[in-house]
Every structure is written in C-alpha cells, then in structure tokens.
Amino acid sequence: MMTKKVDKRKNPEPSIRAKRAIKLILENPGSIGEAMRKAGYSPNTAKNPKDLTESKAFKAAAVPIINQLENEIQRAIVSLPDKIDKAGYGEAVGGIEKMQKLVELLGGRETERSGWNINVVSYDESDDSI
Numbered sequence: 001m002m003t004k005k006v007d008k009r010k011n012p013e014p015s016i017r018a019k020r021a022i023k024l025i026l027e028n029p030g031s032i033g034e035a036m037r038k039a040g041y042s043p044n045t046a047k048n049p050k051d052l053t054e055s056k057a058f059k060a061a062a063v064p065i066i067n068q069l070e071n072e073i074q075r076a077i078v079s080l081p082d083k084i085d086k087a088g089y090g091e092a093v094g095g096i097e098k099m100q101k102l103v104e105l106l107g108g109r110e111t112e113r114s115g116w117n118i119n120v121v122s123y124d125e126s127d128d129s130i
Contacts, residue, residue: 012057017041021052022061022106029101053108062106069106073099 014022020039025032032049045051052058076083076096083092103109 012055012060014055014057014061018052018055018058019061022058022065025105026065026102029098029105032105050108053106059108066103066106069099069103073103 017036017039021032021035021041024035024038028035032053033046036046036049036052037043041052053062073096076099080092080096
C-alpha cells in the first residue's frame with residue numbers, strides 16, 4: 001500500500017511567528033520589522049520584512065484579512081458623507097486611512113508615497129476657491 005505524499009508548498013501554513021507578526025501588525029500598524037522582532041524573529045531577519053511578506057505562507061494568511069479590510073474600506077467610503085457630519089472629516093477619513101495602511105502592509109505594498117512630487121507653479125493668496 002502506497003501513501004500519497006502531501007506537498008505542503010501548495011497549501012502553506014504560516015509559522016507561529018508569522019501568525020504572531022500578522023496579529024501584531026493588525027493591532028498596531030507600523031513597521032513590519034518591528035512586528036517581526038516582537039513576534040520572535042531575530043533582528044537580522046527583521047531587517048528584511050519582504051522575506052516574510054513575500055513568502056507563500058504569509059500571503060496565504062494575509063489574503064482573507066486583506067479582502068475583509070478592502071470590503072470594510074468600501075463600506076466606510078459609502079457611509080462617509082453621513083460620518084463627516086457627525087465625526088468631522090479627520091476622524092471619518094482617519095479610519096479609512098488606517099485600514100488602507102494595513103492592506104498595504106499585509107500586501108507587501110509601498111506604504112509611503114515617496115515617489116510623488118507636487119510642484120507649485122504659482123500661488124495666489126487672494127484666491128479662496130481652494
């Protein structure tokens with residue numbers, strides 16, 4: 001009788017440390033490297049967060065969370081006009097921004113817009129249309 005060998009690479013299971021890192025990222029979005037250190041990764045490993053975020057196991061664990069966050073972002077955007085009147089613009093939009101940062105962190109995407117440049121050609125202080 002021959003048993004079929006299961007290839008774990010097709011359905012990778014994130015390590016305990018990877019699961020802990022994801023949990024820490026969700027609780028306090030910030031540095032993935034910091035979350036990795038707190039989750040038990042060595043400082044040298046934590047210096048290369050892409051080693052974690054680009055792993056198949058991390059991606060597999062992050063996809064359902066990212067999908068849920070993206071659904072919540074859309075729901076929040078739809079309800080934004082009502083929320084702005086009650087909570088103010090900063091508070092209403094702040095939640096959306098936090099969820100978007102989580103999507104970017106978990107998806108291994110850029111979280112800073114360092115490539116953006118804004119060039120002001122002229123500015124008229126008397127023009128209050130802005």
